[in-house]
Amino acid sequence: MTGRDDAEDRVRSLAPENARPSGDETDCIMTQIGVGARQGTPPQTPFTDLIPNQNIAIVSQFRLTSGVLLTDVPLAYRTWGKLNDEGTNCMVICHALTGSADVEDWWGPLVGPGLVFDPTRYFIFCANALGSPYGSASPVSINPKTGKKWGPEFPSTTMRDDVNLQKILLDHFAVRTVSVVIGGSMGGMTCLEWPLCTPPGYVLNIVPIATCPRHSAWGISWGEAQRQSIYSDPKYCDGYYEQDDPPAIGLAxxxxxxxxxxxxxxxxxxxxxxxxVLPKPSSSSSTTNPNSNGTAAKPSTQREQLIEKATLEALTAHNDGHRLQSQAVTSSPQPLPSQEQSPPVEDSDIYAIKAPCQIFSAQSYLRYQGDKFVGRFDANCYIHLTRKLDSHDVDHGREGGPALLKIPPGALVVAINSDGLFTLVEQQELANSIPDARLVVVESTDGHDGFLLEFEQINRHVLLHLRQRLPHLYGFAGRPADNEGLAAEPVPSVESKLLKPSLCSEADGGSITDW
Structure with missing residues (x-):
């Protein structure tokens, strides 16, 4: 059985309208979210509906690098453009840690005619990584053997698993070669694995952005701290929580x-x-305390009122940002002796009510982003994916010298000058380790997220590189790859921000005070 025949047997999916069909598809099923899936499609997770216009292919069986055999494996994906008759104009895009297959959501300004992600020149393919909640097999998907959600029992996966699974689908679409693979952060790790997990000559070019050949101790440590935040939430329950009552505080x-x-x-x-910013009114700021029978106990003196108000405001200020704060103080102040006179208000400086606690806009922004994230992601999936990051090492288990030397020459490595997670030094080492690779540095004050924010620079650097590496796709066939005329061709400008609200991108800041 050929690889192509094997792919036909293993994949149940209809090729999207803009992909050239391949082989007999009479027994295929389409599972386009929001269009009405046919009988036999996998149960949707609570998160698949968040991604518009995606498809889900079902791979009958797939063996992970760990040796675990998965059956009826869902793989969510989106495509743009049309595959040419030769099957050679495929562009693969790999998403970051909490991204999805919808490139338009997080790299939207880069998608369009004349831009770096040009559907008039490329058949663009982006799939959802294993372990992510947005449609591919993950802790929130159903284990076909039990009929129940995988939860914390979902087996570990790696970037190599993502590449191997996605190639099955590309074989199904009759893709013969991949012109270029592009990805940032975790997507950059997957990008590095594509030419290493596929036959020589299958991937022609790669553009890893803000990434590394192996996850650093710094990155591993941050991932551990984030997982411990989730573990410390009482609702985590070893990962066996209900979807409608997740460990939201820990995940945030x-x-x-x-x-x-x-x-x-x-x-x-x-x-x-x-x-x-002004703090929002809190139900814990009540100036009365409940008795055991549920009625409010009214302080008997003005001094008691001042003491109680000061106590409650101190409690509220101390617990600001803590979502489990008490709704009220559980005990009332001790009654004062009847003979004691309440001092005048102006003499009660010790009980004076201070101004509301300070809420800095930086705090409000973090709280807003934490709450937003809880509404679109799953805690078990987050744990799974951060462990996937930890496992990343292109040299692990490979023989025959450094793996990076086997990557096709001429890669473009893109660094962010202010990146504190995948540092500029790491990008320089990466570029120096890949044959004939070139390093470009994106200027940004926004740190690692610059790869999701600096649209203009990303578009220019990558587009100019692709024109030089793939001139036949840009009408430059027959011209030398280093011809200065290629660089002189105008590069279309891009929007400096997303044109619509984004689910996954930090470019959509939202209201930083909406918490």
């Missing part, structure tokens, strides 16, 4: 910690400084 805290690694000190300082 993990997201806040992660955001600090994605940005930089300077970006926070310039955006927030010491600006403050």
């Amino acid at each position: 805290a993990a997201r806040m910690a992660a955001l600090l690694t994605y940005r930089s000190r300077d970006s926070f300082e310039s955006r927030f400084g010491r600006k403050q």
Whole structure:
């Protein structure tokens, strides 16, 4: 059986309209979310509906690098453009840690005619990584052997598993060669694995952005701190929580910690400084205390009222940002002796009510992002994916010398100058280790997230590189790859921000005070 025939037998999916069909598809099923899946499609997770216009292919069986055999494996994906008759104009895009298959959601300004992700030139393919909640097999998907959600029992996966699974689908679409693989952060790790997990000559070019050949101790440590935030939530229950009652507080805290690694000190300082926002009214600011029978106990003196109000405000200020704070103080102040006179208000400085506690806009932003994240992601999936990051090492288990030497020459390595998670030094080492690779540095004050924010620079650097590496796809066939005329061709400008609200991108900041 050929690899092509094997792919036909293993994949049950209809090729999207803009892909050239391959082989007999009479027994295929289409599972396009929101269009009405046919009988036999996998149960949708609570998160698949968040991604519009995606498809889900079902791979009958797939063996992970760990040796575990999965059956009826869902693989969510989106495509743009049309595969040419030769099957040689495929562009693969790999998403980051909490991204999805919808490139338009997080790299939207880069998608369009004349831009770096040009559907008039490429058949663009992006699949959801294993372990992510957005449609592919993950802790929130159903274990076909039990009929129940995988939860914490979902087996560990690696970037190599993602490449091997996605190639089955590309074989199904009759893709013969991949012109270029592009990815940032975790997607950059997957990008590095594509030419190493596929036959020589299958992947022609790669563009890893803000990534590394092996996850550093720094990155591993941040991932551990984030997982511990989730583990410490009482609702985590070893991962056996109900979907409608997840460890939201722990997951939000993990997201806040992660955001600090994605940005930089300077970006926070310039955006927030010491600006403050007004705190929202809290139900814990009540000035009365419940008796055991549920009725309010009214303080008998003015002094008691002042003491109680000060006590409650101190409690509220101390627990600001803690979502489990008490709704009220459980015990009333001890009654004063009847002979004691209440002092005049102006003499009660010790009980004076201070101004509401300070809420800095930086705090509000983190809380907003934590709450937003809880609504779109799953805690078990987050744990799974951060462990996938930890496992990343292109040399692990490979023989025959450094793996990076086997990557096709001429890669473009893109670094962010202020990246504190995948540092500029790491990018320089990566570029120096890949044959004939070239390093470009994106100038940004936004740290690691610059790869999701600096649309203009990303578009220019990568587009110019692709014109030189793939001139036949840009009408430059017959011209030398180093011809200065290629660089002189105008590069279309891109929007500096997302044109619609984004689910996954940090470019959509939302209201930083909406918490």
